[in-house]
Amino acid sequence: GARLSQEMMRNVEPYLACCQLGITMASLGLGWVGEPTVAALLRPLLLPLGISETAQHFIAFVVGFLVFSSLHIVFGEQVPKTLAIREPEPVALWIAWPLQASFILFYPLNWLLNAASSSVLRLLGVREASHLEVLTDVEIEGLVQVSAEHGEMEEAQAEYIHNLIDLGELDVADVMVHRTNMHSIDVAEPPAKVIDDILSTPYSRVPIWESEPENIVGIVHAKDLLKQLRQTGGDATRINIRALATKPWFIPDTTSLTDQLNAFLKRKLHIALVVDEYGEVQGLVTLEDILEEIVGDISDEHDVVVEGVRPQADGSVTVDGTVPIRDLNRAMRWELPDEEATTIAGLVIHEARTIPEPGQAFTFHG
Structure with a gap:
């Protein structure tokens, strides 16, 4: 049956x-x-x-x-x-x-x-209708919402589906780590220092640059570095960091998250460098960044709390202007708008229509 x-x-x-x-x-x-x-x-x-x-x-x-x-x-x-x-x-x-x-x-x-x-x-010139017509995104979201409201689907599952459908509306520029917050390493540094820097970060893949931070020449994987250390008997001076690095993958900042997710899966890579129309590096995006847009924050024992976010004793929160709005919303379960700006500084400037002075206070969305 x-x-x-x-x-x-x-x-x-x-x-x-x-x-x-x-x-x-x-x-x-x-x-x-x-x-x-x-x-x-x-x-x-x-x-x-x-x-x-x-x-x-x-x-x-x-x-x-x-x-x-x-x-x-x-x-x-x-x-x-x-x-x-x-x-x-x-x-x-x-x-x-x-x-x-x-x-x-x-x-x-x-x-x-x-x-x-x-x-x-x-x-009569009428096209035959099909009972298997493909549903639109809006229709699927409506079905998911109704199912969740009637208890046929868990709220978390419904949220995952909504986030997955909305993924195509976001670009990599919306979720990338800006270049000012990127952890990258000068390949000209002594190998021992480079190794210490890489192994001391919570990241498994670290960009390396030459001459200037914007000139990314490769990506070093911590696992490859450990293998090389084992082969050299722990002698860091015998390791060629440049030769160990893989070729960086550059993508336009207008790439949609849906396309980038498919590209990650096709290439079997986890990190890409985001460039603007002039070829200047704007930041980096990882597979985890995109997955977090679907399922929420993915944390492990090596992750750090969002940098630049400091809860205060009185219940307020001090946030650096460079903190991405989406990261802050995820960490604090807020719903600050991110359509017109990517960072908190950009949001404040957009709402205030001016560059704030030190100590100046505003009330937005609250």
């Missing part, structure tokens, strides 16, 4: 047509037997009243129509459909084989009627 149900779901249109044919035949059948049956039942009651034969048939028709139509609507339409909506899996298993038998039995008639209707539609 389960396998047959799955096959029906993959090829749903012929079975829906079979169901419609069955409903139509049932309606015609009820109309065919309804009036004679009701007339036979009512005749003994109507004869003593002296009602004419024509009036008896009319009364029988009206009563039969009301009774059998009501029975058909309740037991043939509303109850089965409501039951199927509320208990789809058990109902699908229960009706799979009877529906398959009906499908085979009435296949010639069903095929003939479908062919006739398709021909008429083509003559």
